[in-house]
Amino acid sequence: MKAVRVVDEIKEFVVREIERPAMPTGAVRVKIEAAFLPPYFEHLPEGSWRTPPRPFTAGQCAIGTVLETTQGDSPFRPRQLVYCDMYIQGSGSEADHGFIGCFGLTPAASRHLAVWPNGTFAEEFVGPEQCFTPIPDGVTAPPEILCRIGWFGTALAAFQRGGFKPGMTVAINGAAGLLGASAMLVALAIGASQVRLIGRRTNLLHELAGLDRRIVVEEAGDKTPIDFVLDCSGGEDVAKTETLAERLRRFGALTFVGALTRRASFDTSALMRNSNSLVGSFWFPHAVAAEVLSLIASGALDLSKIRAECFGIENIKTAMEYSVQKSGGLLHVALKP
Known part of the structure; x- marks a missing residue:
C-alpha cells in the first residue's frame, strides 16, 4: 500500500x-x-x-x-x-x-x-x-x-481542566491559528457569553468575528475583565499572556495549550488574592472525542464554515x-x- x-x-x-x-x-x-x-x-x-x-x-x-x-x-x-x-x-x-x-x-x-x-x-x-x-x-x-477533531478536543479538555462554566467571558490568545479558531467554536458551543480574540493575523480574526455576535476582536490596550483565558500562542511574546492574566476576574483561570518559548512573569500575590488559576493542558483523554462528536451531532458545535x-x-x-x-x-x- x-x-x-x-x-x-x-x-x-x-x-x-x-x-x-x-x-x-x-x-x-x-x-x-x-x-x-x-x-x-x-x-x-x-x-x-x-x-x-x-x-x-x-x-x-x-x-x-x-x-x-x-x-x-x-x-x-x-x-x-x-x-x-x-x-x-x-x-x-x-x-x-x-x-x-x-x-x-x-x-x-x-x-x-x-x-x-x-x-x-x-x-x-x-x-x-x-x-x-x-x-x-x-x-x-x-x-x-x-x-x-483533535484540535476541538484539545480546546474542550482545556476548558474542562480550567473549570469553565457557561456564561463566562472568554479570551483566546493566538486565536487566528488552527487551535485558536477551533477553541473559539468550542467556547461558543459550550455556552460562553462572549469570546474575545487576540492574535497577529487580524484579517483572520475579523473573518472569525463575522460568524457570531458574541465574538469580539480586541484592540490594543483593551482592559475588559475576563473570566477565562485560553492561551494558544507560541513564540517569545509573553507580554500578552502576562497582561491577560492581570485582567482575570476573581476565580478566573488562564489555561495554556500553546507553546510559549520564553518564561512568563506573573503577580502571584494578585493571583492569590483573586483565587485565580494557571493551568497547563496537553491534548485530551480519549473519551473527550466522543464529547466533541456529541456537540457536533447536537448542532452546538457548528462546522459548516x-x-x-x-x-x-x-x-x-x-x-x-x-x-x-x-x-x-x-x-x-x-x-x-
Missing part, C-alpha cells in the same frame, strides 16, 4: 509502497478516509524530535472506515466510520505520552512508539482499540472536515507547503488516499 514515510538520512517526507501493517492483539485496522496535516509536521523528518524508530509512516488525527479487528468482542464493526486519535500513553502516572506516527514527549514514550510506530498518512492504519471513537449517525460533516484543502498522499510535498503557508483560522489541510 502507499504511505508517507519518514526514513533515515532524508530530511523530508517520501512516498513509498509498503506492506500492509500487521495486526497485534487488541488492534483495529481502518481504511483512511482523510487525515489532518498540521503545519508543524514539516519539522518531523528533520531528526530533532523523539520519533518512532525509522522508517515509519507519519500521521495525525484521521477519519477511517473499520476493516477488521482482532477481538471477537470488539465494540467496532466492519464498515463503521471512526475517528482515529494518535495519542498514546501508559496506564500509570509516569510521563510516557506521545503520538503514534509522530513523536514522544519523554524518553519513556519510546516503548509505546516502538510497538505502534506507524500513523495515518497511508491507505490503511492499524492502531490500538482505545484510539478509536465511533462517529455517531447524526454527524454528517465529511471526513476531511472531521479529521480536525470550516474549510479543508485536500491533497493525495502522493502530493505530500505540495500539501505540506500549502499547510505551512495557508493553514489557520477556518482553513486546514487534509490528506486523502
Whole structure:
C-alpha cells in the first residue's frame, strides 16, 4: 500500500509502497478516509524530535472506515466510520505520552512508539482499540472536515481542566491559528457569553468575528475583565499572556495549550488574592472525542464554515507547503488516499 514515510538520512517526507501493517492483539485496522496535516509536521523528518524508530509512516488525527479487528468482542464493526486519535500513553502516572506516527514527549514514550510506530498518512492504519471513537449517525460533516477533531478536543479538555462554566467571558490568545479558531467554536458551543480574540493575523480574526455576535476582536490596550483565558500562542511574546492574566476576574483561570518559548512573569500575590488559576493542558483523554462528536451531532458545535484543502498522499510535498503557508483560522489541510 502507499504511505508517507519518514526514513533515515532524508530530511523530508517520501512516498513509498509498503506492506500492509500487521495486526497485534487488541488492534483495529481502518481504511483512511482523510487525515489532518498540521503545519508543524514539516519539522518531523528533520531528526530533532523523539520519533518512532525509522522508517515509519507519519500521521495525525484521521477519519477511517473499520476493516477488521482482532477481538471477537470488539465494540467496532466492519464498515463503521471512526475517528482515529494518535495519542498514546501508559496506564500509570509516569510521563510516557506521545503520538503514534509522530513523536514522544519523554524518553519513556519510546516503548509505546516502538510497538505502534506507524500513523495515518497511508491507505490503511492499524492502531490500538482505545484510539478509536465511533462517529455517531447524526454527524454528517465529511471526513476531511472531521479529521480536525483533535484540535476541538484539545480546546474542550482545556476548558474542562480550567473549570469553565457557561456564561463566562472568554479570551483566546493566538486565536487566528488552527487551535485558536477551533477553541473559539468550542467556547461558543459550550455556552460562553462572549469570546474575545487576540492574535497577529487580524484579517483572520475579523473573518472569525463575522460568524457570531458574541465574538469580539480586541484592540490594543483593551482592559475588559475576563473570566477565562485560553492561551494558544507560541513564540517569545509573553507580554500578552502576562497582561491577560492581570485582567482575570476573581476565580478566573488562564489555561495554556500553546507553546510559549520564553518564561512568563506573573503577580502571584494578585493571583492569590483573586483565587485565580494557571493551568497547563496537553491534548485530551480519549473519551473527550466522543464529547466533541456529541456537540457536533447536537448542532452546538457548528462546522459548516470550516474549510479543508485536500491533497493525495502522493502530493505530500505540495500539501505540506500549502499547510505551512495557508493553514489557520477556518482553513486546514487534509490528506486523502
